[in-house]
Amino acid sequence: MDYVSLGATGLQVSRICLGCMSYGEPGQGAHPWSLDREASEPFFRQALDAGINFVDTANVYSAGSSEEIIDEFGRSLYREEDRSIVEAVLGVATKRGVAPARVALAWLLGKPGVDAPIVGATKVHHLDDAVAAVDLRLDDSEVDTLENGYQPRPVVGFN
Numbered sequence: 001m002d003y004v005s006l007g008a009t010g011l012q013v014s015r016i017c018l019g020c021m022s023y024g025e026p027g028q029g030a031h032p033w034s035l036d037r038e039a040s041e042p043f044f045r046q047a048l049d050a051g052i053n054f055v056d057t058a059n060v061y062s063a064g065s066s067e068e069i070i071d072e073f074g075r076s077l078y079r080e081e082d083r084s085i086v087e088a089v090l091g092v093a094t095k096r097g098v099a100p101a102r103v104a105l106a107w108l109l110g111k112p113g114v115d116a117p118i119v120g121a122t123k124v125h126h127l128d129d130a131v132a133a134v135d136l137r138l139d140d141s142e143v144d145t146l147e148n149g150y151q152p153r154p155v156v157g158f159n
Contacts (some may be wrong), residue, residue, distance in 0.1 A: 024069060
């Protein structure tokens with residue numbers, strides 16, 4: 001797959017973007033011809049195998065079920081060993097008496113090259129946690145705990 005720059009972001013996206021209006025629950029929204037979860041999965045797998053790292057979706061595609069199907073597929077890519085990272089975040093958060101989101105974002109903010117991550121918030125406490133993470137400093141042992149179970153994977157389309 002060839003990749004091109006997405007504006008000035010530094011992100012390299014595949015030259016092919018998988019449009020996802022075709023995927024969703026056929027009985028929802030204005031797209032009765034949509035492919036359901038089971039029928040959609042082979043397309044996502046083929047796209048991923050081909051190096052496609054760029055998808056287009058919108059909350060109006062099959063009344064939002066397109067995004068749900070994409071999310072479910074993405075979650076299926078997690079490996080069992082990824083669970084150890086979640087457990088580590090929960091452990092540090094419990095010891096600190098803070099929300100796991102604060103710990104995860106504090107870790108991210110401590111990485112070189114991370115200046116201003118975009119956070120989504122659908123509840124006031126989501127934004128509260130994001131703002132509080134700016135002032136949360138993890139010590140070296142906490143960072144080691146968080147990174148201990150991490151198994152790097154190749155990143156597709158980013159230089």
